[in-house]
Amino acid sequence: MGKFSRLGHELSTGHKSYDFIGRRPFWYSLSGGIVLAALLVVIFNGFNFGVEFTGGTEIQVSGLSSTDAGQGTADTLREKVAATGIEAAAQPEVATAGSNGVTITVKELTESEQAKVTDVIESVVTIDNPKDQLTVSSIGASWGQQVARRALIGVGVFLVIVMLFIGMYFREWKMSIAALCALIHDVLITMGIYSLSGFSVTPAAVTGLLAILGFSLYDTVVVFDKVRENTHDLRASKTTYAKAANLAVNQTLVRSINTGIVALIPIGAILAVSMIQLGASTLKDLALAQFVGMAVGVFSSVWVAPRILVHLKSNESEVVLAERRAKAKAKANVDPYANVPSFAEDMPLGEGAELGVPTDAEQGPARARGPVVRDSRAAGRPQPSREPRSKRTK
Template identity: 65%
Template sequence: MGKFNRLGNELYTGHKSIDFVGKRAFWYAVSGAIVLVALLVVVLRGLNFGVEFTGGVQYQLNGLESSQVTQGTADDLREAVADTGIENAADPQVNTSGGAGMLIVVEELTEEESARVIEAIRSVVDVTDEQISPSEIGASWGQEVAQRAITGVVVFLVLVMLFIGFYFREWKMSIAALAALVHDIVITIGVYSLSGFPVTPAAVTGLLAILGFSLYDTVVVFDKVRENTAAMKQTRQTYAQAANLAVNQTLVRSINTGIVALIPIGAILYVSAVQLGASSLKDLALSQFVGMAAGVFSSVWVAPRILVHLKSNESEVVLAERRAKARAKAMADPYASVPVFTEAAPGSDVGVDYGDLEIGDEDEDPDHDDQGTPVSRGPARGSGAAAAYGKGRIAPQAKGPVRDSGAAGRQQPSRQPRSRRGKS
C-alpha cells in the first residue's frame, strides 16, 4: 500500500508519468475495435428481452406453508420447470411472494405447454388448482417501459451536454464526455448480449445508473484539465502535456473510486447469479458492473484523448506546441543559436584572395604583384592585432602611433604629452 501511495504522489507531482493522450491512432484503434466487437455481438446474437418486454405467463402460488416459501423451494421449482423441455420455459423466473406465496414467470406458452408447466410445479409443491393462478402478461407494459427508458436516456444526455457546457464553458468538453458515455453504453449492451441475461426493467435501471457514474468520473478529470491548462504560458506546457498530467493526477482517485464501487456490485452479481439465481438482481448487477468498469476506462483513456484531439487546432494550443518544440530543440543543442562569424579575423589569411595562385606553386610570390610591387597583407601573425586573435578579443584598428607593450604582450597606442599632440 505504501508503494501505491508513493506512486500516486509521483504521478501527481509529475516525477512519473503515463502517456494517456499520446499514440492517438493506436488507442483510437483499440477503443474502436472494442466498440465494433460489442456492436457485432449485438447484431449477431441480439438481446434476450424479458417477459416484461415480450409478454408471457405468470403463475401465482398462494396458500403455501411458510416452511415451503424458501429459496430452496424456488430453486427446485426453477429446475423442474426448466426440465420440461419447453423452449419458452427454459429460463423461468421464480421468486417468493410474501410469506405464503411463490411467483413463477415464463414466456408465452400454449395451453398444452401451460398444463405441462403446472404438472412440473405440482411435482415440487403440493398445491391444488385453486392455489395456482395463471395469468398472461401483456407486452404493452414492457413497451411503455422501453419508451420511457429511451426518453430518459435522451433527456439525460441533453442535460449532460448543457451542464458540462455551462460549467466548463467549453462545448468540446461536452462532445468528449458524450463520446465517452456512448462508448460505455455500447460496451455494456454488448456484454449483456454476450452473457444472454434477459433485458428487464432492472437492467434498464442499471444502465441509467452507470451513465451518472461515468459522467462523474469524467467531470473530475476535466476539472483538473481545466485547472492545469489555465496558465500554459507560465508552466511552459502544451495542452496535451497539461491534460496528460491531469489524468495522471486523478488516476489513483479514479482507480480507488472504481474499486470501491465494483466490489459490492461484484458481490451482488456473484450471489444473485451463482447462489440465488434471482434474475432481477443479476440483471441490475451485471449492467452496473460492466458499465462502471467501462466508465473508469473511458474517463482515463477515451474522454481526455478526444478532448485533446478537438483542441489541437486552436491557435493558442498550436502556439504552445511550437514554443515547446523550440524549447526542446534548444535543450537538445544549446549551441545551435550561437551566431557564426564568417568575416576574416585581422592578421589571418582567411578570406584573402590570392588571385590565380595555386597552393604549392613556388614560382609565384604572394607578397608581390606581377610588377614586383609589395602587396600589403595586414600585420603579421603574432604581432599587433593578430596577437590578440585567439585570446578572446580582437583589438580595434589603431587611430594613432603604436608601439610594443611588454605588459600587454602586443602593440598598444602610444600616448603623447598634451604639448606635443598634433605636432610632427
C-alpha cells in the same frame, strides 16, 4: 498500500508519468475495435428480452406451508421448470411471494405447455386444491414497451442537460462532445457484453444502464476539471496542451482507480450472490449492467475522453502556438551552443560584444571551442589603484 500511495504522489507531482494521450492511432483503433465488436454482438446475437417486454405467463401458487414457500423450493422449481424442455420456460423466474406463496414467470405458454408446467409444480410442492391455489395469468408486453419508451426519453433529456451543464461549467463545448463520446462508448460496450451474456433484459437492466451514465460522467468531469486547471495558462506553464492534459490524467489516475474499485466491490458481490444463490432474478440483471458499465466508465474517463478532447483542441491557435514554442525549445536544447560564433582571423578587435560574442560566464564550457575576442573597455584610460596600508596611514 504504501507503494500505491507513493505512486499516487509521484504521479501527482509529475515525477512519474504514463502516456495516456499519445499513440492516438493505436488507442483509437483499440477502443473503436471494442465498440465495433460490441455492435456486431448486438446485431447478430440480439437481446433476450424478458417477459415484461415480450409478454408471458405468470403462475402464482398460494396457500403453501412455510416449508414449501422457502427459497429452497423456489430454486428447485426453477430447475424443474427449466428441465421440462419447453423453450418458453427455459429461463423461468421463480420468487417467493410472502410467507406462503411462490410465483413462476415464463414466456408465453400454450395450454398444453401450461398443463405440463403445473404438473411439475404439483410434483415439487404440496397442493391440496389446485383450482384455488394455482392462478395462471397472461402478462402483456405493453407495460414493458412503455417502460422502454420512457427510458429512451429519459436518456435523451439526461444527455441534453448534461451536455449543457458541462458546456456552461467548463465554458468549453468541446468538453461536452468528448464526454458524450465517452458515454456512448460505455453504453455500447455494456450493451454488447449484456447481449453476449444472454441475461434477460428486464426493467432492472434498463435501470442499471441508466445508473452507469451518471457514474461515467462523474469520473470524466473530475478528469476534465484537472485538465482545465493545468491548461489555464499555457504560456506561463511553458508546456503543450497535450502534456498538460496527460499530467491531469496522471494526477487523477489513483483517484479514478480507487473510486472504481470501491464502487465495483459491492456491485460484484451482489452479482456473484444473485448468480450463484438466487439464479435468474432481476437483481442479477441490475448488477451485471452496473458492474460492466462502471468498469468501462473508468477506462473511458482515463483513455477515451481526454484523448478526444486533446484531438478536438489541437487546431486552436493557442494550442498550436504552445506546440510551436515547445518544439523550438526542444530544438534549442539539443545543442545550446549551436549559435555561438566561432573565432575568425579577420575578426575586428574590440567588437566582440557588438558581434554577439558571449562573455566567459555566458559561454561556460563553450569557451573550449576557441578563443574569444572582446573589448576590455579599459584601454586608453587610467586604471584605479589602491595604495598599500602602510602608505595610507602616513
